[in-house]
Amino acid sequence: MYILIMTMRQLSLSEARADLSHLVDEVFKGRGPIAISQRSKLKAILVEAQWYLKVEEQLSSYRQGLRTKPFRLGGTMEVTGQVDLALEDLRRELAAFLQKSEENGK
Incomplete structure (x- = not known):
């Protein structure tokens, strides 16, 4: 979100108030959102109103889905085999990768 705000046009509240009608037209014509700051x-x-309504509708649908069908992972995964050996293999692979990366960086 921070990157989006940095790329959009930013105005102070007094600037926005002085030119609000023009700003509303710009946003409506698809020239992007405008950030308004105070102090x-x-x-x-x-x-733009249609964009806002679409986002609100999507958010409402998402929230409704959470209420009726909560997200659960319980019972969706089964661990088989020797987990300790698999973890040890991963540790060795990571150590080898890091060592190789360090050697290539020198």
Whole structure:
């Protein structure tokens, strides 16, 4: 989210207030959202209404899905074989990879 805010147009509240009608037209025409700050702190983001409604609908559907069908992993995985040996193999592979990376970096 931080990257998105840094790339969008940013205005102070007083600048936005002075040119609000024009800013609303810009956002409506698809020129992107506009960040509005007050005392150097982000306070609001002006976005196109259809985009906002679409996001709200998606969020509502997601929340409804969580209420009716909670996400559970219980019983979805079965561990077979010798886990300790597999972990040891992974440790050896990681150590070899790190050593090789270090040698290539020198």
